[in-house]
Amino acid sequence: MTLQSLRQDLTAFPMSLLSVGDCLPLGLALSFETGEEIYAQEDRADRLYRIVSGAVRTSRLLADGRRQIGDFYYEGDLFGVEAGASHRFSAEALGDCQILALRRTGSARVDETPERVDHLVWAATAKELERAQEHMSLLSRTSACEKVATFLLNLAGRFRVDLVHLPMGRQDMADYLGLTLETISRTLGRLQADGVVEFTNCRDFRISRPAALGRLALS
Amino acid sequence: MTLQSLRQDLTAFPMSLLSVGDCLPLGLALSFETGEEIYAQEDRADRLYRIVSGAVRTSRLLADGRRQIGDFYYEGDLFGVEAGASHRFSAEALGDCQILALRRTGSARVDETPERVDHLVWAATAKELERAQEHMSLLSRTSACEKVATFLLNLAGRFRVDLVHLPMGRQDMADYLGLTLETISRTLGRLQADGVVEFTNCRDFRISRPAALGRLALS
DNA sequence: CGTTTCTTTGAATCCGGTCAAGGTCCGTGG
DNA sequence: CCACGGACCTTGACCGGATTCAAAGAAACG
DSSP states (O other): OOHHHHHHHHHHSOGGGSOTTTSSSOOEEEEEOTTOEEEOTTOBOOEEEEEEESOEEEEEEOTTSOEEEEEEEOTTOEEOOOSSSBOSSEEEESSSEEEEEEEOOTTOOTTSOOSOOOHHHHHHHHHHHHHHHHHHHHHHOOOHHHHHHHHHHHHHHHHOOSSEEOOSOHHHHHHHHTSOHHHHHHHHHHHHHTTSEEEEETTEEEESOHHHHHHHHTO | OOHHHHHHHHHHSOGGGSOTTTSSSOOEEEEEOTTOEEEOTTOBOOEEEEEEESOEEEEEEOTTSOEEEEEEEOTTOEEOOOSSSBOSSEEEESSSEEEEEEEOOTTOOTTSOOSSOOHHHHHHHHHHHHHHHHHHHHHHOOOHHHHHHHHHHHHHHHHOOSSEEOOSOHHHHHHHHTSOHHHHHHHHHHHHHTTSEEEEETTEEEESOHHHHHHHHTO
8 A cells, every 4th residue: 555545545534533633653554354463452552543444343351261342343433542551452353454553642541641632532432432331231131132133233324235244253243242153143043034134145134124123122 | 518628528539530720610519319310311411520428320221111220439439421412321329429520621522622631531531431341241241140249349349348338229230230130139149158258238248258259250 | 117118039931052963155175 | 177174154952040920028218
């Protein structure tokens, strides 16, 4: 990727979230292949990342060996913001993706005493908190059907296309929703059998009856 | 409460989290009784709150009528920080409590374009994100026993006294952990029957076998 | 003391987890 | 082009634990 095309990518995003003044140097264009690690748990958190294309998951291993998915990020999303000095989750590419790495200015750390905190970092943190709170509601649902229906609905709302693509596998969805991959598979199968959604293959679906899906998601 | 005693309360807390420069006016001392609402969902979020004494829960009603507990806050904790202009959770007093309300400076809003974000607000947001992420791990546990054991352990770690007091009821614990109140009650009963914890009454317990409790919590 | 609210306990049901087997998709190499 | 292998997904049967419904017991309050 040339500097020219990098600048074009940069200007394609709203300046409010990516101003030259906030992040110098402009950024580093990176490419990752399927499953590749972008950063590891405990790595120094001195950068923000913006997805140019592709999708990313953040995850973390719990003490009992289970894996928790922090969140999924898609084109245009910022990720990698942390309160402290190191990453609490790792990040992996869900498919091939293009990522822009932006250096955090030194002051934007909660454990320092900055005169000002960068607006970009602050906005990203606040957004992350919102995401985490939504994720909490999702996890506190008792029924697998509600969780899966809500997940599909959120994803579809994010892309607004007829045929929605799932960039993550069943195990990822399971770890995100606090279920097993078998339950994910069965629930998706039942939603399809009920004519609520229709899968063209295991990674692509369309919503046949939006109202019914909304009723199942209950939110 | 006189202004004198208010100033004493203020200086009792670490200045790093409550400097006069960050929050003017100093604060408003408020009292709430058991169950009383401190602020409602959708209220304007123009203040931060610090607990002088007592305990608080934040909660939110989901579309299906279930209630989700955001978190529990205890003496010295800050709560009420929001990314946007309005509260996404409501806050209620768990018992009688004394609270200090601090006016947010106008610039500390994510939807404005501040030259600087107040350090206090930034720190509180980052802390809140950490809390939410911990809460997510807790909710993603599959077994009720793990959830309850972890909850008790966290609470005990917060106070470091022999006899720990539960300021919240069983229903609150249930909504926090994504379980039913019956399951909470049964699980606590079994922990006591196994000699892991000992309840002097339904709101006060001591940890009889810390190692065993830690093993159940698995983290 | 009586009423209300909260908590405990019981029994039955159901949903999701677990274990196991089989199927599909895709890339690699013969 | 087809065979093979591996990763991922689906499906089935069984079991255990959490929910649900119900009732009784304990604590808080006026």
